[in-house]
Every structure is written in C-alpha cells, then in structure tokens.
Amino acid sequence: MKTTGLLTLLFTSMAATAIAGPNALPMGVEVVEIDGKTTVREVPHALLGRGLDKRCRECVGQGGSCTIGDGSCYSEDPPLYCTWCGDKCGSRCYLRINNTLPKTRNNTHKTYHTIYTMVRYSEIQQSNREFGETSRAAPFVAVFVGGTSGIGKSTIKALVSTNGSLKIYLIGRKSAESGIMPFIEKLQTINPNANVAWLEGEVSLLVDTKKICEIIRSKESRIDLLFLSTGYAPFGPREETAEGVEITQSLRYYTRVLFILHLLPLLREGKGRVVSVLAGGMEWAVTNLDDIDLKKPGSFGVVNAHIQCANMTTATMERLADDNPDVTFIHSAPGSVNTGNVRRGIDSPNSVKAWLIWLFLEPLIRLLSFSNEESAQRHLFQSTSAVFGGRGVRWEGNSGRNSRGDNTAGLFLVNEKCDCTTNEKAVSSVRQNAKDKIWDHTLEVLNPYL
Structure with missing residues (x-):
C-alpha cells in the first residue's frame, strides 16, 4: 500500500470539516474575477464538477448536464440546492468559492462544488x-x-x-x-x-x-x-x-x-x-x-x-x-x-x-x-x-x-x-x-x- 493511501485514510474525515458554512453562496451563482474585476453570474451545472469533494465530482461526471437557471434544479424551499445532485449524492450540494478568489496561470477562476451537511x-x-x-x-x-x-x-x-x-x-x-x-x-x-x-x-x-x-x-x-x-x-x-x-x-x-x-x-x-x-x-x-x-x-x-x-x-x-x-x-x-x-x-x-x-x-x-x-x-x-x-x-x-x-x-x-x-x-x-x-x-x- 502506498504512503498516499495511508494519508488519504488519515485525512479523509478531517477534510470533510472544510465544507461550506451557512453563508455559502446560493446554488447556481459563482463569483469570478476576470480582467481584475469581480463579477457575480449564473453558472451551468456542468462547471461544478471541478471541486474538492470526490462524491460530487463523480455525480457530475455521471451525466449532470442540467443548466442552473431554468428552474428544474431548484428546491422550492430554501436553502436552494441541486436536486439532481441530491438524488445522486443523498446530500444538499452548494457552490463554494475560495475566499481569496485564486487565479490560475491563465487568469481563470476556480470554483468548488462541496457537500453541504444534510442536517445542522x-x-x-x-x-x-x-x-x-x-x-x-x-x-x-x-x-x-x-x-x-x-x-x-x-x-x-x-x-x-x-x-x-x-x-x-x-x-x-x-x-x-x-x-x-x-x-x-x-x-x-x-x-x-x-x-x-x-x-x-x-x-x-x-x-x-x-x-x-x-x-x-x-x-x-x-x-x-x-x-x-x-x-x-x-x-x-x-x-x-x-x-x-x-x-x-x-x-x-x-x-x-x-x-x-x-x-x-x-x-x-x-x-x-x-x-x-x-x-x-x-x-x-x-x-x-x-x-x-x-x-x-x-x-x-x-x-x-x-x-x-x-x-x-x-x-x-x-x-x-x-x-x-x-x-x-x-x-x-x-x-x-x-x-x-x-x-x-x-x-x-x-x-x-x-x-x-x-x-x-x-x-x-x-x-x-x-x-x-x-x-x-x-x-x-x-x-x-x-x-x-x-x-x-x-x-x-x-x-x-x-x-x-x-x-x-x-x-x-x-x-x-x-x-x-x-x-x-x-x-x-x-x-x-x-x-x-x-x-x-x-x-x-x-x-x-x-
């Protein structure tokens, strides 16, 4: 067993504590920094598969092609969450943005799709x-x-x-x-x-x-x-x-x-x-x-x-x-x-x-x-x-x-x-x-x- 396997086991549960809190952005909204300006805009569901949480990344990879904004992905009751991903993951999922809005080498933004706790x-x-x-x-x-x-x-x-x-x-x-x-x-x-x-x-x-x-x-x-x-x-x-x-x-x-x-x-x-x-x-x-x-x-x-x-x-x-x-x-x-x-x-x-x-x-x-x-x-x-x-x-x-x-x-x-x-x-x-x-x-x- 590789050392990385041991580290994965030791830190998997700890990493779960880094999920979005109650002030997370609503599902379907992302903050982006383009040419030095911060913009809030709607985001297609498919973009949310670049996250830190393995489970949601797999869910999106299995065919999540719906687009946020057409109403089909919203729960009628707050907090908003994607019902498609909920059906797959059994959890409410939110879009979370790194607070520092990190830039990549080509000046694009990063978004994170995380599991939000099902129960407070x-x-x-x-x-x-x-x-x-x-x-x-x-x-x-x-x-x-x-x-x-x-x-x-x-x-x-x-x-x-x-x-x-x-x-x-x-x-x-x-x-x-x-x-x-x-x-x-x-x-x-x-x-x-x-x-x-x-x-x-x-x-x-x-x-x-x-x-x-x-x-x-x-x-x-x-x-x-x-x-x-x-x-x-x-x-x-x-x-x-x-x-x-x-x-x-x-x-x-x-x-x-x-x-x-x-x-x-x-x-x-x-x-x-x-x-x-x-x-x-x-x-x-x-x-x-x-x-x-x-x-x-x-x-x-x-x-x-x-x-x-x-x-x-x-x-x-x-x-x-x-x-x-x-x-x-x-x-x-x-x-x-x-x-x-x-x-x-x-x-x-x-x-x-x-x-x-x-x-x-x-x-x-x-x-x-x-x-x-x-x-x-x-x-x-x-x-x-x-x-x-x-x-x-x-x-x-x-x-x-x-x-x-x-x-x-x-x-x-x-x-x-x-x-x-x-x-x-x-x-x-x-x-x-x-x-x-x-x-x-x-x-x-x-x-x-x-």
Whole structure:
C-alpha cells in the first residue's frame, strides 16, 4: 500500500470539516474575477464538477448536464440546492468559492462544488431532545458493544441524558469492570428511568460473544438499538486471538457480525436498528479476496486492515439489510474523534511508530477532532432519528438515501456530518465482485458459533 493511501485514510474525515458554512453562496451563482474585476453570474451545472469533494465530482461526471437557471434544479424551499445532485449524492450540494478568489496561470477562476451537511447540528440536538420527550409503552432497549470507552461510552451518556425510559446492556471485558461501575452509577443518578446492566465478556472472542447474546435473548423479547463500536487501529504486527482470528479484525468485523446474527430476531421484533461505527462511505474499489484475513506475509497493516474491514462491513450489512427490511442498518464513519485508543494497537511504547503517533498524529487529532460531546450527539441522532428510515424521531426534512441511492429501507453509509453517501464507484465494485465471497468466508468463520 502506498504512503498516499495511508494519508488519504488519515485525512479523509478531517477534510470533510472544510465544507461550506451557512453563508455559502446560493446554488447556481459563482463569483469570478476576470480582467481584475469581480463579477457575480449564473453558472451551468456542468462547471461544478471541478471541486474538492470526490462524491460530487463523480455525480457530475455521471451525466449532470442540467443548466442552473431554468428552474428544474431548484428546491422550492430554501436553502436552494441541486436536486439532481441530491438524488445522486443523498446530500444538499452548494457552490463554494475560495475566499481569496485564486487565479490560475491563465487568469481563470476556480470554483468548488462541496457537500453541504444534510442536517445542522442544532437540528441534531433538537431531535435528540425530542427522543427523550417521546412517551413509550415500554423502555427503549439498547445493547452497546464497545461502550466502556470512546464513542460508545459518550453515546451512552448522551442517550441516558435524554431522560427517556431506557434499558441498556453495556458489554465489556472483565478488566474494564472496576472502572466502568462508577460510570454506570453516575448514569443512573442522571436518569432514574435508565436501567443500565453490565455484561462481562471478552468480545474479541466469538465464543464469548455467543454466550453474551444468549444471555440477552433469555432476558429480552425485542431490541431497539444495537450499537457496535469495538476495535482500534492495528499499528503493530498481526496478533491472533485464541480462536485464530486477528484481534482487530475480530473486534471490528467478525464479532460485530456475530452479534447482529444472534440478535436479529429481537431486532426484527422491535423494528430496531444496528449502528456499526467504523468507515461507512470510505470503502475502496479493491478487496483482497485471495487473502481475506490478510494472513500472507506483507498483506497485513493498518491501511490494508482498515480497507478490508470497511469493505467487508458494508458488503455484509447491505446483504443483511436486503434480507431484513424492518431493521435499519447504519455503517457510520465517525470522522476524527479523540477516543484515546490511537495507541492501543502499538506493540512497543518506545518504537519509532509510537513516537510518530505521539509527536504528530495525536496532536493533529486533538486539533481537528470533534469533541466527545458532539460526536455523541451525532451518533445518538443516527441511533434514533427517522431520517435514516425505520422507527425513530419524526424528521420533517429530506430523508437519507441508502447505499443504493434510494429513499427506502436498507444500509445507510453515514459520515461524521450525518450525511449519507453511496460511495457509488467503490461500493458498486464491492457489491459486484466481492459481496458473495465475503459472505461465504464470513459464514465459514462464524458457523461454529451460530
């Protein structure tokens, strides 16, 4: 894997924060500098494909020939956005101009076509408040796998803080129990209507995952939310569990899928949803099908493992979504969030890699990342809003589009801004070339534990 691939993965989510703000120009208007004079004029839609955002550039390249100004590309309600591109990208797109109006060598202007966030943060917060105000005949039942730290833990706190009637299963390793108990006690002080139950298990092990699922199935008849956020980046060498599965692939893919398969009957009964926090919308067109578990020398590494898990997660969740239309599936990319887990996959604290992370990557994450609170609010929104289909807090705006670009049930690839994307070129390749092989291999690994 080339170095540029690693840089792309590290900075893709960070670059998303540079989108247009509320003062962006209306769609169909551009500012140009010609012969030293600044002019505002209408612009053909086809010119908007020169932007920084890969998704919109691809959309325009697929046949966006409509001309802004004839009325066909405008939404009747502000803010204006191009419905053609919205149909393709699942997001509102605006024209953004670089504030400095940079000139190129031949004195022409530059325009940028960007994805504007589908949902404002204030709307996310309001939706989450409405979730807590919704009366229910029975408690909202949620299962959090990976809730002892990072995004999972902060999302649990945000959920409990809505003051809704809740029953939460928090699953983690025995070594985390002493540290998590004060957190659970605090949660039940914040919200007396929240019943938070601790379930101990080593979720990197498939046998433990099966046992945990059996306990939950013995206690519950339905589940409203299964939230999966286990795992970390494998900066160190390949390390296998006692079951022969590489540990980060187990945490980020295999045990997550096993949780879904075992708990699907309860999710169907509750018309619930599954949120898997990893890399939705960051799939690559190429999947290593000759060495799916990356066991061959030179195959394993932080970038290859990330791509493989991203592609496998989307392929499998899309298949499960197709077979279970009453369950909502979300593959979420959290963006840059300072979870504190970046060093977990390092084999030696004094290695060159550890020093590079300490000197460069960690400061960059702190500088550009979402706060834990904002990340929690955004993931709570993904977990409870009807914008992504299924049951949830009513949404008056545009609904999200699934991985096939439809406003129907299915798998939703959601980025850190709560925008949906199809990542069409990469996901289409995974769907056509890898989906069946990934599923067959997954069942081969998981069958002893089903």
